[in-house]
Structures are given as C-alpha cells and as structure tokens.
Amino acid sequence: MKNNSFLIENFEEILLQKSFEDLNDAEKEQLKLEKISAQEYESMREMLLHMQEIEESEEIPNDAIKNRLMAEFATPTKVVAKNKIIPFNRWFYFGVAASLTLAFVFFYKLSENLTNSSENKVAQQIESPTSTNSPIQQEKNSDTPVSEVYTSALADTTTRKSLTSAAESENLSDEQIEMQSPLAKSSERLTDSQKDFQPATRMEIVSLSEDAKYEADKNEKLTTFNGKKQQDMGVSLAEVSQLQNITVEIY
Amino acid sequence: MSMPALQSLSDEALMERIITRDQLAFSQLYDRYSGKLLSYFKRMLWNNHDLAEDCLQELFMKIARQPELFDVSRTFRPWVYTVANNLCKMEYRKNSTRGIKVSLDKTAELADHHVKITEKIDRKDFIHQLKEVLLTINEPHRSTFMLRYFDELTLKEISAIFDCSEGTVKSRLFYTLRKIATKLPQFKYA
Numbered sequence: 001m002k003n004n005s006f007l008i009e010n011f012e013e014i015l016l017q018k019s020f021e022d023l024n025d026a027e028k029e030q031l032k033l034e035k036i037s038a039q040e041y042e043s044m045r046e047m048l049l050h051m052q053e054i055e056e057s058e059e060i061p062n063d064a065i066k067n068r069l070m071a072e073f074a075t076p077t078k079v080v081a082k083n084k085i086i087p088f089n090r091w092f093y094f095g096v097a098a099s100l101t102l103a104f105v106f107f108y109k110l111s112e113n114l115t116n117s118s119e120n121k122v123a124q125q126i127e128s129p130t131s132t133n134s135p136i137q138q139e140k141n142s143d144t145p146v147s148e149v150y151t152s153a154l155a156d157t158t159t160r161k162s163l164t165s166a167a168e169s170e171n172l173s174d175e176q177i178e179m180q181s182p183l184a185k186s187s188e189r190l191t192d193s194q195k196d197f198q199p200a201t202r203m204e205i206v207s208l209s210e211d212a213k214y215e216a217d218k219n220e221k222l223t224t225f226n227g228k229k230q231q232d233m234g235v236s237l238a239e240v241s242q243l244q245n246i247t248v249e250i251y
Numbered sequence: 252m253s254m255p256a257l258q259s260l261s262d263e264a265l266m267e268r269i270i271t272r273d274q275l276a277f278s279q280l281y282d283r284y285s286g287k288l289l290s291y292f293k294r295m296l297w298n299n300h301d302l303a304e305d306c307l308q309e310l311f312m313k314i315a316r317q318p319e320l321f322d323v324s325r326t327f328r329p330w331v332y333t334v335a336n337n338l339c340k341m342e343y344r345k346n347s348t349r350g351i352k353v354s355l356d357k358t359a360e361l362a363d364h365h366v367k368i369t370e371k372i373d374r375k376d377f378i379h380q381l382k383e384v385l386l387t388i389n390e391p392h393r394s395t396f397m398l399r400y401f402d403e404l405t406l407k408e409i410s411a412i413f414d415c416s417e418g419t420v421k422s423r424l425f426y427t428l429r430k431i432a433t434k435l436p437q438f439k440y441a
Contacts, residue, residue: 008425009418036429043432051400054378058286059293059300065308066281073277073315 015045262327269318295339306338329411396427
C-alpha cells in the first residue's frame with residue numbers, strides 16, 4: 001500500500017482546525033494532488049464537525065436478553081457437564097494412543113517376518129546355478145513380462161533342438177545356431193545395456209567364469225528379490241517352480 | 252465484591268473475574284457494553300432491531316460460555332468489537348446466500364431523494380440520512396467509519412480490530428468522509 005499523504009495522515013486535525021482559507025500552500029498543494037476542490041473540502045469539514053457533535057442515544061436491549069444470559073452463565077457449560085460423566089484425563093488418552101501405536105508396530109513386524117520366511121523358502125527353491133538365466137531374472141532386467149519370456153524360452157528350446165539336429169547335418173557352428181533362435185532375434189531390438197542383462201540369449205556368456213561372477217552377485221540379488229516383487233510380477237510360487245524347471249530344461 | 256466496586260474495575264479485570272465464573276462481573280460487563288453494542292449491530296445490520304438483539308445475545312453467550320477465549324493481556328474493547336464485526340459479516344453472508352440482500356443502490360437513491368427535498372436538515376435528520384448513506388459504503392470502510400465516529404474508538408483500537416495499520420484506517424476514514432460529503436452535498440453545518 002502506498003504511503004498516505006500528509007493530508008490524509010492528519011486529515012482530522014486539519015479539517016477540524018482550518019477552513020480552506022486558513023490552509024497553507026503545502027496543504028493546498030496536497031488537496032490539488034487529491035483532486036479536492038475548495039467546496040468539497042468545506043463540505044468534508046462541515047461533515048466532520050457535525051460528526052463530532054453526534055451523541056447518539058444508546059439503544060436499550062430487552063431485559064429478557066440479560067436474564068437469559070445470566071441464566072446461561074450460571075449453568076455450567078456443556079463441556080464441563082460432559083466431563084463429569086467421563087472424567088477428562090489426558091494421560092488416559094495418551095496411554096490409549098501409545099498402546100494402539102505399539103500394537104500396530106507389533107503386528108506390522110509380525111506380518112513382515114511371516115512374509116520374509118515365505119520369501120526365503122521361495123529363494124531357496126529358485127536358488128540354482130542357472131537361476132540368473134531364469135525368465136524371472138530376465139524380466140527383472142528387461143520390461144518383457146514373464147509369460148512372454150516363458151513362451152520365448154519354450155520356442156527357443158524347440159528351435160535350438162531342431163537347429164542342433166539341422167546343424168549336425170549342415171555343420172553349422174554354435175554361433176550360427178544362436179543367431180537363428182527367436183530369442184536372438186528379439187535381442188536385436190534390445191539396447192546394449194539390456195543385452196548385457198540377457199545372458200540366456202548369448203551363449204558366449206554362459207561360461208564357468210561367468211558362473212563364478214554370478215555366484216558373487218547372487219546373494220545380493222536374492223535379498224532384493226522379495227515377495228512384493230513377486231506380487232508385482234504376478235508370479236505365484238507354482239509358477240516360480242515351473243519356470244525353474246523350464247530353465248533347467250533349457251540348459 | 253460489590254457492584255460499586257466492580258464499576259471501578261477495567262474491562263480486562265472484569266474479564267479475569269468472568270473467567271473464574273463471577274456472575275456480578277459478567278452482569279457489570281453486560282451493562283457496560285450492551286447498549287453500545289446493540290447500537291453498533293443496529294447500524295451495521297440495516298437498522299434491524301431484532302437482528303441486532305439476536306447478535307448481541309449471541310456475542311454475550313460466547314463470552315458466558317467461553318470467557319477464556321479472551322486473552323486478558325490484551326485490551327477488551329477492540330476484541331469485543333472484532334467479535335461483533337465478525338458476527339455482522341456472518342449476517343451479511345447469510346443474507347447473500349438467502350438472496351434477501353438489501354438493495355444498496357435503492358437505499359442510495361432514497362438517500363439522494365431525501366437530501367434533494369430537504370434544504371435544511373436538523374440533527375436528527377442528519378443522523379438518519381447519514382446512516383442511510385453509510386449503507387451504500389462498502390466494507391470495511393463503513394464499519395471503520397462507524398467505529399470511529401459513532402462508537403468513538405481510537406485509531407489504534409480500530410487498526411487492532413481490522414488487523415491493519417493506523418495509516419490504512421486513516422485512509423479509509425478520509426475517503427469514506429469524502430464519499431459521504433459528496434453524497435450529501437446539500438448538507439450545511441448548522
């Protein structure tokens with residue numbers, strides 16, 4: 001808000017004490033700035049002088065109002081009456097709140113432990129040297145759903161078998177067989193980083209040294225592979241064991 | 252404490268006693284403020300006496316039920332007028348939602364008409380016409396003007412009620428006075 005002018009800051013004193021003729025040049029200049037004419041100034045002055053003399057007689061309220069108020073004041077308030085029935089003790093409420101919090105934490109931890117134990121069972125079940133190449137891990141490392149990976153794996157296995165038998169007759173190398181498999185074709189669409197996470201599709205990665213490296217990473221990955229992730233992926237325990245069998249079958 | 256002794260107590264001291272459920276103190280405070288506040292409500296609420304009485308009762312009912320809402324370290328008069336002003340605002344809201352808002356334009360026309368037909372106005376007429384013209388002034392200028400010139404509150408008290416600076420109060424008063432003077436051009440100080 002802009003600062004008030006000298007006139008506005010002191011308008012009561014000026015209006016009550018000075019007529020337009022009595023104003024000094026600075027005050028008249030202020031009036032000009034506010035676009036107030038001499039006539040308007042006099043009108044405001046007269047109004048204010050009259051306002052000073054107003055002694056409006058006070059209204060007299062109905063006696064019934066006072067009686068009602070005194071009766072209300074004499075009676076204890078509703079809050080007080082309520083407290084007589086249920087004594088207000090804040091420590092009681094604090095105790096209840098603390099108990100509820102503890103109970104919540106206890107049950108939360110309990111359910112978490114139960115989930116972890118079932119997770120461990122699943123982890124033990126899926127723990128195998130070839131588990132890095134399992135469809136679940138593949139899905140974890142790429143955006144392809146498990147069902148698609150599963151289908152691809154089946155198709156790949158079938159193709160590999162037919163290619164291997166064909167290779168025997170046509171003398172194809174392992175690399176040529178690999179390039180003709182459906183998974184290899186699909187891997188062409190993957191980015192380099194995704195390809196790095198597709199060891200099952202690249203035969204050259206499946207070696208003893210890679211297995212050793214996998215063993216080092218395995219424990220870390222298993223800890224992050226929790227029940228929630230399973231739910232997110234929509235994989236049941238039965239599916240996991242089924243997929244495990246498939247991966248074993250592939251290799 | 253007797254009633255005469257209570258009369259010498261400040262508003263704030265009375266409120267301290269009211270908080271401890273002193274009936275005589277409550278009665279004294281009511282007697283001290285009921286007339287002023289009823290006049291204020293009536294001026295603010297379209298001269299509706301019944302509505303003004305309802306608001307007055309509501310205000311003192313609040314004090315009777317929860318006197319501890321008042322901070323005894325503060326001044327009582329600005330506080331009670333702040334509560335009164337808030338009650339008026341609630342009434343304005345109620346009326347606007349009910350669609351029975353008083354036509355301010357029509358009131359202004361009536362006021363102008365009254366002024367035109369009256370060459371010379373006596374004091375009673377002046378107050379009456381002034382109140383009608385005030386109905387055409389927007390909030391918070393109107394209540395600021397009324398608190399200053401009808402209820403005779405200080406600039407500091409008004410600034411506390413509206414939670415604004417004294418400069419803002421002065422500015423509001425100045426422009427309201429100018430507007431009223433423009434609307435009552437025929438008025439001559441007698």
